[in-house]
Amino acid sequence: xxxxxxxxxxxxxxxxxxxxxxxxxxxxxxxxxxxxxxxxxxxxxxxxxxxxxxxxxxxxxxxxxxxxxxxxxxxxxxxxxxxxxxxxxxxxxxxxxxxxxxxxxxxxxxxxxxxxxxxxxxxxxxxxxxxxxxxxxxxxxxxxxxxxxxxxxxxxxxxxxxxxxxxxxxxxxxxxxxxxxxxxxxxxxxxxxxxxxxxxxxxxxxxxxxxxxxxxxxxxxxxxxxxxxxxxxxxxxxxxxxxxxxxxxxxxxxxxxxxxxxxxxxxxxxxxxxxxxxxxxxxxxxxxxxxxxxxxxxxxxxxxxxxxxxxxxxxxxxxxxxxxxxxxxxxxxxxxxxxxxxxxxxxxxxxxxxxxxxxxxxxxxxxxxxxxxxxxxxxxxxxxxxxxxxxxxxxxxxxxxxxxxxxxxxxxxxxxxxxxxxxxxxxxxxxxxxxxxxxxxx
Amino acid sequence: xxxxxxxxxxxxxxxxxxxxxxxxxxxxxxxxxxxxxxxxxxxxxxxxxxxxxxxxxxxxxxxxxxxxxxxxxxxxxxxxxxxxxxxxxxxxxxxxxxxxxxxxxxxxxxxxxxxxxxxxxxxxxxxxxxxxxxxxxxxxxxxxxxxxxxxxxxxxxxxxxxxxxxxxxxxxxxxxxxxxxxxxxxxxxxxxxxxxxxxxxxxxxxxxxxxxxxxxxxxxxxxxxxxxxxxxxxxxxxxxxxxxxxxxxxxxxxxxxxxxxxxxxxxxxxxxxxxxxxxxxxxxxxxxxxxxxx
Numbered sequence: 219x220x221x222x223x224x225x226x227x228x229x230x231x232x233x234x235x236x237x238x239x240x241x242x243x244x245x246x247x248x249x250x251x252x253x254x255x256x257x258x259x260x261x262x263x264x265x266x267x268x269x270x271x272x273x274x275x276x277x278x279x280x281x282x283x284x285x286x287x288x289x290x291x292x293x294x295x296x297x298x299x300x301x302x303x304x305x306x307x308x309x310x311x312x313x314x315x316x317x318x319x320x321x322x323x324x325x326x327x328x329x330x331x332x333x334x335x336x337x338x339x340x341x342x343x344x345x346x347x348x349x350x351x352x353x354x355x356x357x358x359x360x361x362x363x364x365x366x367x368x369x370x371x372x373x374x375x376x377x378x379x380x381x382x383x384x385x386x387x388x389x390x391x392x393x394x395x396x397x398x399x400x401x402x403x404x405x406x407x408x409x410x411x412x413x414x415x416x417x418x419x420x421x422x423x424x425x426x427x428x429x430x431x432x433x434x435x436x437x438x439x440x441x442x443x444x445x446x447x448x449x450x451x452x453x454x455x456x457x458x459x460x461x462x463x464x465x466x467x468x469x470x471x472x473x474x475x476x477x478x479x480x481x482x483x484x485x486x487x488x489x490x491x492x493x494x495x496x497x498x499x500x501x502x503x504x505x506x507x508x509x510x511x512x513x514x515x516x517x518x519x520x521x522x523x524x525x526x527x528x529x530x531x532x533x534x535x536x537x538x539x540x541x542x543x544x545x546x547x548x549x550x551x552x553x554x555x556x557x558x559x560x561x562x563x564x565x566x567x568x569x570x571x572x573x574x575x576x577x578x579x580x581x582x583x584x585x586x587x588x589x590x591x592x593x594x595x596x597x598x599x600x601x602x603x604x605x606x607x608x609x610x611x612x613x614x615x616x617x618x619x620x621x622x623x624x625x626x627x628x629x630x631x632x633x634x635x636x637x638x639x640x641x642x643x644x645x646x647x648x649x650x651x652x653x654x655x656x657x658x659x660x
Numbered sequence: 661x662x663x664x665x666x667x668x669x670x671x672x673x674x675x676x677x678x679x680x681x682x683x684x685x686x687x688x689x690x691x692x693x694x695x696x697x698x699x700x701x702x703x704x705x706x707x708x709x710x711x712x713x714x715x716x717x718x719x720x721x722x723x724x725x726x727x728x729x730x731x732x733x734x735x736x737x738x739x740x741x742x743x744x745x746x747x748x749x750x751x752x753x754x755x756x757x758x759x760x761x762x763x764x765x766x767x768x769x770x771x772x773x774x775x776x777x778x779x780x781x782x783x784x785x786x787x788x789x790x791x792x793x794x795x796x797x798x799x800x801x802x803x804x805x806x807x808x809x810x811x812x813x814x815x816x817x818x819x820x821x822x823x824x825x826x827x828x829x830x831x832x833x834x835x836x837x838x839x840x841x842x843x844x845x846x847x848x849x850x851x852x853x854x855x856x857x858x859x860x861x862x863x864x865x866x867x868x869x870x871x872x873x874x875x876x877x878x879x880x881x882x883x884x885x886x887x888x889x890x891x892x893x894x895x896x897x898x899x900x901x902x903x904x905x906x907x908x909x910x911x912x913x914x915x916x917x918x919x920x921x922x923x924x925x926x927x928x929x930x931x932x933x934x935x936x937x938x939x940x941x942x943x944x945x946x947x948x949x950x951x952x953x954x
Contacts, residue, residue, distance in 0.1 A: 479799075490789055
């Protein structure tokens, strides 16, 4: 699996084969690169699960694509702050939590059957409110924190993220909100998320068994009436399509921001604040702007990601670990490159996050041996099969070891990530060669 | 010796604000500069004091820079030249004293505010934006870029203007690169440039802001003689076009041979002012700066 994942990017030094030529072509087109990576991941996932039937293949592909896209969204937002402007925000999880919790509070019914009450407003209002709250908290954090040097900004944002999480977890805060505004967070038990509108596209009122005309069509062709894929997986794919549209939207927005004088000042601030300042750029204002934009996008990413999960709870969903995962995605893709952020999100989710678990459990099914009760037992047995059995049964902790190795490898061999070495033009016009018409013979 | 000059020149400087409503930024730097009239005193430093804790780096320095001049600021190490520079450009806030640019008090303004008024600087150790190309370095500098507003940069209807302006800025950047003969480096990352090329780039970038007064902090330090010649040649050419320069150097010969007005700083204050010849024959200067026996 790991071989499959790194294939399209590879060490990049052997373009002598046919596949090499193909990879070169894919590199030249960003969309081709992303789709090619997805294709390789799909192939590997299919190989892993095809014996279990179509349903599990399509289900796994959906899970991988979903995770890849939500990580891509978060990575794109972080790339704006960190990749472009060099703002080291380790509070990604907190801003995502703010987005999704605000959305939940605004949209949930004032008189729910269970869970905390909300304002009962329409979903679009909730989404905008979620982004606004993430942006405003980002602004409040930025005002004092951006005057600090990079490391201190990191500490402050990490602290804010934990403060947000602990607030959301606190039952006192929940009671306080219920007492004053009549809404609640649900404290440690969390909060059920509003109905996903994509589900209502397939099912009348989201009720299973009452498909809409569109649902009837899809289920008939691909579901029970046709290929036999389960309805919930088909609806899941419907949401993946929505996510893909948002990833494209984020990408276009951030590319336009980057390829403009605004993007140019961001890059300049990342490189040397005093130079930007001395050339008449209001560095503090620009930093605040970009921080707020990034936080709003993180809020939206949180809504799209966790808002679709049925239930959110502050722990463990919004632990700082989530932030570090997003950072790893940006690092893999190469900070500063938007295409890299998308690619990094997809590769991280498939190869490092979900892949090892799936490969582990698939291997475990094949291995015919008892699982030793401890690592020491597995080691002492001197039997590679039982060692493997132990490893595949405990894949989750081993995953962190893998993550560590991958990070060390990237830092050592490819510090720019997959695409960080590319020159991302920071101008609204082509700078690769001199335009014609000017006097060149001077 | 400088105390009686400000009053005399204030009247003359009164005429200069008229030249400051400059028309469009579209003109080439040369045409732009030709519209300026070389009269008045754009920069006046009055009783500048800067203390860092117990150390007094600048102790009551007063001087002025005349419009269209190439003024040299010299002094031994620790005389307070760089601190004076940093106070003028807003990097440090002065402990006392005032700085006037085009008769406006700019004391305590932020660097970006001062730069926007037309007073721009270069750095002693060239500070390039290393991961940006040479062309991007130059295109960063111009004032009044519409696309620096995030909303204009992304909104479909408004981005058209941004692109049009970008084309103009790109053209100006190429012209400036031509002028400094570093056009062959346009797409190179600034981090790959040699020390001398960086100095050229730094000056080119400063000019892209369309300044009236350029403060050059040791632009010739660590530059080979050929390139030094080239840089000086450019400075003279630009001065003839109407730019005003204040040049900090501690190489006495360069200052004497190139600047018509020389200010000597010593221990935080102005020791002497005058033409190269006057300074060369000033005994105080000889004592303080050159040592007693030449």
